[in-house]
Amino acid sequence: MGFRPGSEWHQFRTLWTYRYRKYTHIAGKFVSFALKYIHLQRLKLKAGGRPLVAIILSEQMGDIIACEPVARDVRQRHPDAYIIWVVREAYIELVKHHPDLDGYLVEKCPSERMWLIRSGIYDKVYNLHISHRKCKYCPEDPINPTADQIGLTFDNYYHRGDLLYMFSQAAGLPALTDEPRMYIPEPVRERVASLKLPARPIVIHCQSSHVLRDWPAENWNRLVQWLIDTYRYPVVEIGLKPVVHINDSQYISVCGQLNLLETAEVIRHARLFVGIDSGPAHMANAGGTESVLLLGKLFDFVDYLPYSGRYKRGEGVTILNKFGYPCAELPYEWVQQAVAQRLGQPKFV
Known part of the structure; x- marks a missing residue:
């Protein structure tokens, strides 16, 4: 077969690239499942008869941070168990240092997750996932019977309450409402201190993984220009890529330079966090940082609140939402006014 010119060749290459990745992934899943099953068997032997308990919430960043109280609740229920959190590789840091966990297991994909659950290797499972979030390569459709029994779906989950409240019920736990916490080890704090960022800056996070959550770059x-002109506080932008492009010594971008816990540590030291509905907003809630948060219509969800604890009670936070409109249509003046109210009158030296 010869090379095909133009769009036909592009379609041909795309198709076979997808097939290669699919079959490579599926083959790798068999190997990964077998190795993890053996690893968990050995773990149970080393645990000396302690029951093996799995908390399963592998993604997303904000979901895992919001559901941190689940680990504390499960430890109270199983004080003598060997408790692990099943997580995707990108989010290991969020659970690695939790004092109520004995370890973690890296998940390859939802299909592998279901194989391990059905294998019976776990003595108790708290699966926080909602049914039908499939792997893009695997044919299996992951099911959570507990979530199905209470009618929890991707179409209604935000109508049920905040992330912790509804995910804990999906796992068969009571509806939890506790404060989320972040556990940041001393080496991480030292690395952030070595950056010598300004003390008590305003920290901003401008771009999420979903465009519906974003506010316009302009x-x-x-x-940021108004903040620099009006207040003495420096502004530090976090995230993957900078959205702000201002040439001023009072503006600092650390985008793409920090891991998850380093980002949380920067937020923890902020005078004020201003951001969209995303993982760093959950870090601010867990770290006790005063915040202004920008929300908007997300699919069919209009009046929703992802946060438990202090933010749910309205303590230390201003949540802006132009109900029925996306975050992009949140008026600039609303945000500026909310930030000014949190910062108070400018104090010039």
Whole structure:
């Protein structure tokens, strides 16, 4: 077969690239499942008869941070158990240092997760996932019977309450409402201190993994310029890629330079966090940081609140939502006014 020109060749290459990745993934899943099953068997032997308990919430960042109280609740229920958190590789840091966990297991995909659950290797499972979030390569459709029994779906989950409240019920636990916490070890704090960032900055996070949660870049640039012109506080932008492009010594971008716990440590030291509905907003809640958060209509969810604890009680936070409109249509003046109210009158030296 010869090379095909133009769009036909592109389609041909795309198809076979997908097939290669699919079959490589499926083959790798068999190997990964077998190795993890053996690893968990050995773990149970080393645990000396302690029951093996799995908390399963492998993604997303904000979901895992919000559901941190689950680990504390499960430890109270199983004080003598060997408790692990099943997580995707990108989010290991969020559970690695939790004092109520004995370890973690890296999940390859939802299909592998279901194989391990059905194998009976776990003595008790708390599966926080909602049914039908499939792997893009595997044919299996992951099911959580507990979530199905209470009618929890991706179409209604935000109508049920905050992330912790509804995910804990999906796992068969009571509806939890506790404060989330972050566990940041001393070496991480030392690395952040070595960056010598300004003390008590305003920290901003401007871009999420979903465009429906974002606020326009021109608004962020305008807000940062106003902050620099009006207040003495420096502004530090976190995230993967900078949205603000201002040439001023009071603006600092650490985008793409920090891991998850380092990001949380920067937020923890902030005078004020201003951000969209995303993982760093959950870090701010868990770290006790005063915040202004920008929300908007997300699919069919209009009046929703992802946060438990202090943010749910309205303590130390201003949550802005132009109900029925996406975050992109949140008026700039609303955000500026909310930030000004949190910062108070400018104090010039």
